Amino acid sequence: MNGSPALRTDRYELTMVDAALRAGTHERECVFEAFARRLPATRRYGIVAGTGRLLELIDQFRFGDDELDWLREAAVVDAATLDWLADYRFRGTIHGYQEGEVYFPGSPLLVVDAPFAEGVVLETLILSVLNYDSAVASAAARMVSAAGGRPLAEMGSRRANEHAAVTAARAAFIAGFSATSNLEAGRHWGVPTMGTAAHAFTLLHDSEEDAFRAQVDALGPGTTLLVDTFDVHAAIELAVKVAGPELGAVRLDSGDLPPLVKEVRTHLDSLGAVNTKITVTNDLDEYTIAALAASPVDSYGVGTAVVTGSGSPASGMVYKLVAHRNEAGAWIPVAKNSEGKRGVGGRKRPARRLDASGRAVAEVIHVEKPQGTDVGSADTGGDARGAAAGDAAPERELLVPLVVDGIVDQRYTGPRGTALAREHRAASVAELPPVAFRLGRGDPVLPTLYE
Known part of the structure; x- marks a missing residue:
């Protein structure tokens, strides 16, 4: 599948743009977040993967003549929206967890600052990349832990579609695999190949x-x-x-x-x-x-389990509007309030709380509280609880700028970005307590605290 990624999206992204243009609300400044409400079953932590791939796709996200002609013929949106799409390029700002970072429920893995139409049109692309790549990386990280330092090779290309095969190889490498059988992953992302x-x-x-x-x-x-x-x-x-x-x-x-x-x-x-x-x-x-830990095995090759997320092929991430400016120019926190899916509105600043030895003890989500608006009253779910006032434990900030005013930070893309993500994964996993690496069912190893 070549060409622009602009139509690798759901129809309702464009019909929302169409309706917002008609209503005159398409340019309202907004904050969107990508996050997971929970971890997949048996996972005690997740690994963020796909960021470098996503940045390249956002940089290429354009509606060319072929895409616009099809939208016109299919009557998806009206002429005014087609004109708007013809001029589209992302000009906003994106902060996110650095690729390879550990994440937990509620972690705002990606924070998108952009006018509504400009930010909402990226939703499906963002989720399709992060949900799959992070699922593979999270499963691969468990395999790396189980291998106890013995090298692993990813060899699941024949168990995935031809595009997912390449992305899975990259995600597994970020999570600690040593090599892949997939040659395109070697060519495009610099992953060592074997076979x-x-x-x-x-x-x-x-x-x-x-x-x-x-x-x-x-x-x-x-x-x-x-x-x-x-x-x-x-x-x-x-x-x-x-x-x-x-x-x-x-x-x-x-x-x-x-x-x-x-x-x-x-x-x-x-x-x-x-x-x-x-x-x-x-x-x-x-x-x-x-089970082979006591056997004289020197290395492993893993196929189906890693490219399918070892039973959890998607990470369950969602992309939500959490704040926007109203007509008066004030920031308004917003959040979904339906049963089982209640969110936390407002811009957030996540950090990893560490103990004196540098061991991670909590995921802390600092929520901005606009004057006169109690954003802290939202239901944060079963994993969220407040921290003691005056807690002075050190914290590591988790958001880094990925796109600023539409300009992608190229350090996080290509083979260099893939190697950087692999290094960052090793460092972030090293902060976790030993219980994180148990394979049995259990709660997330760190609580998510909203402050």
Whole structure:
């Protein structure tokens, strides 16, 4: 899907613009927020991912002749709105959590300052990027924790659509995966790539030995040989015979992995291949990775579970108007008040509260309180509770400027932005208490406090 991302949106974004133009309210200054009301089941924290990708898309968000012609033919909006869309480019300001940051329920991950029409038209794009990428990154982060320092490779391209495959590889890398099998993720985002051969390569040849020889001739003895096409132990004998004791690695893609890995390690050692690594694949997730913690596995390859968010393929984020200027020029906090979806109106300044050792203890959302308006009276949900007055614990500010007056901060885009997000994820996760890394069900590891 090439070209402008302008129509990767829901119809009602444009019909709202159309109606606001008619009413003369389209230029009211507004504050929008993207946030999650709750974390997916079993998650104790989330990881923000997709920001760098989103910034590139916002920079490209234009309604060209093709998009405008289709909207005209489909009678989606009237002629005046088409004229407005023809001149559209985002000129507002966006602050957000730095990509790779840990987040919790209520965290304003993105704060958009713009006239109503200019900000609302980005809603679907923002949510489609952040919801998927953050779901993948949050699942991947759990796998990284379960792996205990052993490297993981993302190899789920065949389990996602061709566009999601690339974005999932990027999100998993930000969350701590070491490499991906997806070449486009390597080209566009600078993610290291890996991969050698599938079972088809073995089956192509007259014998397993011939297949191993062909691969070693092409890639050298440091390659990884797939040894479970027929008989694992017979294949290990052949692999060491062909490549020698300096064979780089063997890969296991089937079987009862915990006992099989131990047998393979013993077998390799008996043949003098003591430095040959063992990598396992076979539909892994965070739970099977944790179950292999005591096994002599050297690395993991994860496919389906990571690209589908390990059971939570969307992060549940929403994009809401939280404040706007009225006709008199005063800022008015606004929030949805329906059952189960009550929000907190007003501009917010989030911070991570730390203890004396630098360990995170709370997500603190400071809510602006316009004079004469009690924005603190809104229902903040079950996870929100006030902090003690006079609490002087140190706090780390969480919002950074991403777009200023329509100009995207290019530090957060492309391969450089992806590498920066990966570094930031490592630093932010390091602040969390150890209970955050338990795989069992539990509440968010930090409370969200509104002040």
